[in-house]
Amino acid sequence: MSKQRVLSGVQPTGNLHLGNYLGAIRNWVEEQNNYDNFFCVVDLHAITVPHDPLVLASNTLTTAALYLACGIDLECSTIFVQSHVSAHSELAWLLNCVTPLNWLERMIQFKEKAVKQGENVSVGLLDYPVLMAADILLYDADQVPVGEDQKQHLELTRDIAIRINDRFGKKKEPVLKLPKPLIRKQGARVMSLTDGTKKMSKSDPSELSRISLLDSPEEIKRKIKKCKTDPVKGLEFDNPERPECHNLLSLYQLLANKTKEEVQAECTEMGWGQFKPLLVDTTVAALEPIQSKYNELMAERTYLESVLEKGATQANEVAINTLNRVKKSLGFLSI
Ligand code: AMP
Numbered sequence: 001m002s003k004q005r006v007l008s009g010v011q012p013t014g015n016l017h018l019g020n021y022l023g024a025i026r027n028w029v030e031e032q033n034n035y036d037n038f039f040c041v042v043d044l045h046a047i048t049v050p051h052d053p054l055v056l057a058s059n060t061l062t063t064a065a066l067y068l069a070c071g072i073d074l075e076c077s078t079i080f081v082q083s084h085v086s087a088h089s090e091l092a093w094l095l096n097c098v099t100p101l102n103w104l105e106r107m108i109q110f111k112e113k114a115v116k117q118g119e120n121v122s123v124g125l126l127d128y129p130v131l132m133a134a135d136i137l138l139y140d141a142d143q144v145p146v147g148e149d150q151k152q153h154l155e156l157t158r159d160i161a162i163r164i165n166d167r168f169g170k171k172k173e174p175v176l177k178l179p180k181p182l183i184r185k186q187g188a189r190v191m192s193l194t195d196g197t198k199k200m201s202k203s204d205p206s207e208l209s210r211i212s213l214l215d216s217p218e219e220i221k222r223k224i225k226k227c228k229t230d231p232v233k234g235l236e237f238d239n240p241e242r243p244e245c246h247n248l249l250s251l252y253q254l255l256a257n258k259t260k261e262e263v264q265a266e267c268t269e270m271g272w273g274q275f276k277p278l279l280v281d282t283t284v285a286a287l288e289p290i291q292s293k294y295n296e297l298m299a300e301r302t303y304l305e306s307v308l309e310k311g312a313t314q315a316n317e318v319a320i321n322t323l324n325r326v327k328k329s330l331g332f333l334s335i
């Protein structure tokens with residue numbers, strides 16, 4: 001039996017942080033041998049909010065290098081850039097025409113981001129989830145490993161596919177495959193270091209709120225030293241009154257590769273003064289191999305470009321087939 005297909009992506013907006021790593025990329029890496037994988041740098045999504053043209057290309061390359069540095073293996077995975085495969089934009093248009101406006105107006109991420117944009121909110125931001133649906137459906141993906149915040153977008157993707165199949169498919173021959181979200185319990189929602197009730201995010205104005213994968217040991221130390229804690233004695237998971245405590249223990253657990261029980265036993269009696277240096281050392285040690293691999297890769301720009309060129313060719317082969325299938329089912333004239 002052939003392997004199931006996985007597709008996922010991250011936006012190339014600034015440095016990736018521990019939320020991206022623990023919620024998404026690390027899970028891609030751990031599971032990649034079991035699947036046929038496509039990992040996309042979603043640069044078209046990155047322009048749905050105002051962006052700087054001077055850094056888009058370099059952020060795109062950086063993100064691709066980080067995929068490799070985190071352990072994506074080209075033997076079983078294809079890495080490519082979304083804008084290099086034009087079928088993404090084209091399928092998004094076709095899907096737009098069957099997607100009711102009110103489905104998009106309901107999206108939590110849109111509502112949150114739209115508030116920040118005020119009057120300048122773009123049609124692209126509203127349409128963001130349809131482009132994401134196109135990303136996924138083009139590859140007939142079975143599984144989509146993402147963090148918790150993307151669950152609603154995955155449900156929308158399924159709803160759009162169902163609509164296309166109902167309207168344009170035959171009973172035994174659906175046009176599009178229905179994907180499933182793959183959301184792990186652990187790490188699916190890494191919270192901000194400055195507020196344990198908000199998720200860690202690239203768009204938070206405070207650098208102190210997140211640890212980037214490329215932060216130096218000194219920066220990591222400074223951020224953890226300054227992070228929000230509480231005055232309660234002892235450390236514990238799952239106390240809703242202590243969101244920061246839960247988040248920091250969870251980070252330690254994931255980065256040290258320990259079980260919850262092990263961390264509980266180790267840390268129950270600790271105070272912050274003892275725990276913070278432990279978290280600093282663990283974070284630095286977990287990121288060190290990623291950073292040294294990243295530095296090696298960035299010194300080999302031609303190699304990176306060749307990976308993306310090959311990736312675009314492989315992705316395009318799959319995507320164009322699906323696009324043609326959809327166009328045929330919608331009744332377009334072919335020549
Ligand atoms: P983005 O940074 O929005 O492009 O997100 C890329 C991937 O990282 C998606 O799968 C997100 O669900 C995941 N992600 C982003 N922020 C977090 C977070 N704070 N905790 C867990 N996963 C996250």
Ligand code: TRP
Nearest residue numbers: 007008009010011042132135136
């Ligand atoms: N919307 C995702 C995020 O912000 C990024 C994304 C775009 C994505 N296309 C995708 C994730 C396809 C998974 C599959 O996190």
